[in-house]
Amino acid sequence: MGAGGWAALEAGDAAAAMAAFSTAVGDAPADWDARYGLAAALMQAGQPDGDVLNDARTLHALAVMRSAGADLARLKSDAAYAQQIGLQLYGQHHVACASVAWSMALASGAIDAPGLLNYALSLQHQGRVEEAVQYLQVAVENFPSAALHQFLLFPHLFIDGGERAHAEQSRAWARRWANAPPPAPFPGTPLAGRRLRIGYVAPSFAGSQVRQFLGPVLRAHDPARVEVTLYPASAEGEAGWPDHVKVKPIGQLSDEAAAAAIRADGVDVLADCWGHTAGSRLGVFARRPAPVQVAWINFVQTTGLPQMDYVLHADSAADLDLSDLYVERIWPIGPVFTPFERSADRRPPAASPAKQAGMVTLGSFNHPAKISDGALAAWATVLRNAPDARMLLKYRYFVDPVLQAATRARFAAHGVAGDRLLFEGQSAGEDYLRSFERVDLMLDGWPAPGSTTTLDALSNGVPVLSLCGQTLAGVYSRSILEASGLAELAADTPEDFVARALALVRDIDRLDGLRSRVRPGFESGDCCDGEAFARRLEAAFETMYDLTCDDARRGAA
Known part of the structure; x- marks a missing residue:
C-alpha cells in the first residue's frame, strides 16, 4: 500500500506523500511500510515525528521476531524472556530488532544497569545517538560505575558539536573515577646513554584494531635505542611480535597492583592505546606508574585525566585551537597520526567498476x-x-x-x-x-x-x-x-x-x-612508512622524558 506515496516522495511532493501514506495507515494500521513512508513524508515536509518512525520500527521488528518464532505475548509480559530475545537478536547484529525487545523488558520493570546499557547501545548502533545518550545518562545516574560512565563519553562524538561535550564528560569521568592519591615522585634521572623504556597499554594488541597501527611501529622500533613492553589483559594471542618486545599481562591485576608492577619495571614513557573504550585501564594511569604518560592510537580526544601528560596528533592539529578540549599537551608527531599496516592479501589493482x-x-x-x-x-x-x-x-x-x-x-x-x-x-x-x-x-x-x-x-x-x-x-x-x-x-x-x-x-x-x-x-x-614514524616517535618520547627530568631537577633545587 502507499505506492503513490513513494513516487510523491521521489518527486519532492511531501503533501501528496503525506496524504497517500496517511490514508494507507488508516486503512491498515499494522502496515509498517506505510508508517515508514509517512515518517519520510513528515521529514521531507520539515515536520519530523519520531513517534511515527518509532511505531514503524516497532511493528516491523515484531513481525521479524514473530517470523523467527518469538512469542509476542510473552515478550510483553515476561521481562526475562524479552531480555533473552534481545540478546539473541543483538548477537545476530539485528540491533534495531533487539532495541524493541529490550524496550519491552524495560517497560516490564526490568530496569538495571545491563538492561539500560544494552538498550542504549542498540540505539547507538542504529544511529539513534541522542536517544542512546539519554538512556546512558539514566544508567550512570542510577547505577554509577567507572566502566558504565565511559560508555556515555563516546556517543557525543557522533553529534554535531559533540567534541566539546565529550571533553566535558571526560573531565567529569576523571574527577569522579580517577582521583587517585599522588604517587611518590620520580627521581628524574637522565638517560645518560641507557635505552628508553617504553610501555604500551591496551586490553589486546594482536587481537584488536590496534595491531594495524602499532604493529608497524613495534617492528620498526630500534632495540638498541628503546626497550618495549606491552601490557595487555592477557598474554594469550600476543604472539608474532619481534623478540625484543616483552609482553606482561595485567588483566588479573587491580589498577593499583598494575600500576605498581609497571612502576617496578622502571618504565619511562607509558602510552595508552585504548582511551575510554570498553576494556580501558585508565585507572592505572590515574596512579601515574611512569614519569611520562601519553594518550595515543585508539582515542584521539582527551582522556580528561590530569595525570596524562601528552596526546599525540598529526602536525596539522596545530592549526586548530584545541586548548579547551584537552587537559593534555598536544604533541605533533608528524604528517600522520599513526602509520597503518595494509593487508598482505590485497587483490590486484582494478579499474573503477x-x-x-x-x-x-x-x-x-x-x-x-x-x-x-x-x-x-x-x-x-x-x-x-x-x-x-x-x-x-x-x-x-x-x-x-x-x-x-x-x-x-x-x-x-x-x-x-x-x-x-x-x-x-x-x-x-x-x-x-x-x-x-x-x-x-x-x-x-x-x-x-x-x-x-x-x-x-x-x-x-x-x-x-x-x-x-x-x-x-x-x-x-x-x-x-x-x-x-x-x-x-x-x-x-x-x-x-x-x-x-x-x-x-x-x-x-x-x-x-x-x-x-x-x-x-x-x-x-x-x-x-612505519620506519620513519617509529624514529619520530622514539625521538618524541626521549624529548618528553628529558623535559620531565629537567622539571624534576628544577623542583628538587
Whole structure:
C-alpha cells in the first residue's frame, strides 16, 4: 500500500506523500511500510515525528521476531524472556530488532544497569545517538560505575558539536573515577646513554584494531635505542611480535597492583592505546606508574585525566585551537597520526567498476552511527543529482531489516528511492577485499569520519571523499588524504563535498584516473612508512622524558 506515496516522495511532493501514506495507515494500521513512508513524508515536509518512525520500527521488528518464532505475548509480559530475545537478536547484529525487545523488558520493570546499557547501545548502533545518550545518562545516574560512565563519553562524538561535550564528560569521568592519591615522585634521572623504556597499554594488541597501527611501529622500533613492553589483559594471542618486545599481562591485576608492577619495571614513557573504550585501564594511569604518560592510537580526544601528560596528533592539529578540549599537551608527531599496516592479501589493482557497469556505485562501510542527518542529506543530494548512481551501505548492523527500512525512509525524505540503496553485513578475508572492487567512490560521514574504514579503502585503491573542516575529526581525515597525495578529496564544507562528489560521479574517466592514483599514493605516503614514524616517535618520547627530568631537577633545587 502507499505506492503513490513513494513516487510523491521521489518527486519532492511531501503533501501528496503525506496524504497517500496517511490514508494507507488508516486503512491498515499494522502496515509498517506505510508508517515508514509517512515518517519520510513528515521529514521531507520539515515536520519530523519520531513517534511515527518509532511505531514503524516497532511493528516491523515484531513481525521479524514473530517470523523467527518469538512469542509476542510473552515478550510483553515476561521481562526475562524479552531480555533473552534481545540478546539473541543483538548477537545476530539485528540491533534495531533487539532495541524493541529490550524496550519491552524495560517497560516490564526490568530496569538495571545491563538492561539500560544494552538498550542504549542498540540505539547507538542504529544511529539513534541522542536517544542512546539519554538512556546512558539514566544508567550512570542510577547505577554509577567507572566502566558504565565511559560508555556515555563516546556517543557525543557522533553529534554535531559533540567534541566539546565529550571533553566535558571526560573531565567529569576523571574527577569522579580517577582521583587517585599522588604517587611518590620520580627521581628524574637522565638517560645518560641507557635505552628508553617504553610501555604500551591496551586490553589486546594482536587481537584488536590496534595491531594495524602499532604493529608497524613495534617492528620498526630500534632495540638498541628503546626497550618495549606491552601490557595487555592477557598474554594469550600476543604472539608474532619481534623478540625484543616483552609482553606482561595485567588483566588479573587491580589498577593499583598494575600500576605498581609497571612502576617496578622502571618504565619511562607509558602510552595508552585504548582511551575510554570498553576494556580501558585508565585507572592505572590515574596512579601515574611512569614519569611520562601519553594518550595515543585508539582515542584521539582527551582522556580528561590530569595525570596524562601528552596526546599525540598529526602536525596539522596545530592549526586548530584545541586548548579547551584537552587537559593534555598536544604533541605533533608528524604528517600522520599513526602509520597503518595494509593487508598482505590485497587483490590486484582494478579499474573503477563503473567502467564495466556503466553506472557509479558510491559506498560507505562506516558504522551506522556515523551517518548523521547532515552527512545523509549530502549523500542524498549527490544521488538525487546523479540518477544513474547507487549506494552500497556495508556494516555488520546493516543485516537488520528494520535498520535497512529506517535508512531507506531517511533517504526517501530527500527524494531518493529505496531501490538505489544496497545493504550488506560484515564480511572477512577475500570477500571483504572483493567488496572494494564494487565501489567507485567512498563517501565519508561526519562529524565522526571513518578511520580504519578510510585507510582500508585507500589501501585497496578506492578514493574516499571526506569533509575536512575545522574540527579535530576533520583534521584527522585531512592528514590521511594529504599524506596519500589526495588533497582534492578533502572537502571544506558540505556544499563543497557535494560539488566534488558530483564532479567525479559525472565523469567516469576522471574517476577511473583518480582511482589509478589512490593505491600508489597511499603506499608511497607517510601512512605506510612505519620506519620513519617509529624514529619520530622514539625521538618524541626521549624529548618528553628529558623535559620531565629537567622539571624534576628544577623542583628538587
